[in-house]
Amino acid sequence: MSAIDISNKQFKTLANLIYSESGIHIHDGKMELLKSKIAKRMRATRISSCSSYLEYLIDNKDEIIEFIDTVTTNHSFFFRENRSIENMIRFLTDRGSMTGKGNASFHGAVGNGVASSFKLWCAACSTGDEPYSVAIQLLERGLDFNILATDISHSVLNVAIKGIYSSERVKNVPVPLLHRYFQKGNGKQSGFVRVKKTVMEHVAFKKFNLVTDAVPQEQYDVVLCRNVMIYFDNATTENVINRLYHALKPGGLFIIGQAESLMNMKHNFKSLKNTPSTFQK
Known part of the structure; x- marks a missing residue:
């Protein structure tokens, strides 16, 4: 050629x-x-x-x-930029433990104060490392949850649905969690791991275009949109974050990548103290 x-x-x-x-x-x-x-x-x-x-x-x-x-560069691995996820899980855990304290607006607690399942949306999930990482840590906390994981690309979604990754991709996963939530490959699959069904059953993958597709009518407790807006200009970024704002429940969290910023953008999110990548509706 x-x-x-x-x-x-x-x-x-x-x-x-x-x-x-x-x-x-x-x-x-x-x-x-x-x-x-x-x-x-x-x-x-x-x-x-x-x-x-x-x-x-x-x-x-x-x-x-x-x-x-x-x-685009699909550079993804498990437990990437995990401090934001740890902060998010602490936030959800605190809300989940509040019974009858007026937190229904955040996570859909029913009248008796018992929290319903948390709903999260990983809006640019790539090959699935992020939603599976989140799911593992939520399972560790014993929280009830469901994750919608979307991406524009069929090929990365196919990888995510299979749930098979090189050992290099899971090197940041603590060993106890690696043993608990992954199956080690043998023979031709040596050097690879598969996410266990107990994790996968909490995550639903779907093709979604952040710019052109209609935002789901269902509202979420958390929307993660990390390390994709670095490819956007300011006008597109502002459009996307305001579309995602409407996908959140009141008080819900919006999480972006560490290299991303909402500075100079018109939006209604509130900044959270000591959590530069996390915002609240």
Whole structure:
């Protein structure tokens, strides 16, 4: 296959397509990166001409998503940036232990003060490391919960649903939890682990586009949207966070990545003391 040659016009067309479909902003300095991603997808689709591939891409919604998936970096592992999760779990545990103390607005406690199941949404779950990490720690606290885990990419969701990961991905998981919630692979699966059913049954995976899809009508106690807004420009980020605001129950938590910020954004979230990545509705 010859070297990829893409005109400035083609680059702008492709960048605009990616932006409109996903909110991901590709600036001019990313042309060489984009060329390498085009080459990768040309090999996968067995299309030999760059112009033919671009025509195919524009007319094929599924291929657009596959291409977007190659542009983003799915760098994920278990217990990543876990301090935010620990803070969240303490918050939920405190709310779960409050019986008859006026906390019904937060987590749907019934009239007798007994808490119902917590509902969480991992809105950019990638390969599933995040929702499974959250589920494991909630199970350890004995909390009743369900997690909706969504992503724009079919390929990462397929990985998540299988629940099989390299041992490198779980190196941050404490050994007792590793033994309790993962099954070690043997033979051809040596060097891999599988998430146990006791964890997986609490997580439902679904394809979802943060920019274009309608936000679920069901409201959540916690929405996590971590390490995806780094790909967005300010306008898209502001749009996404305000859409997700409406998916939260009153008093619910919104958690972003450590490298992300809501500064200079118009929103109604309240900052929480000593938890820079966590906000409250």
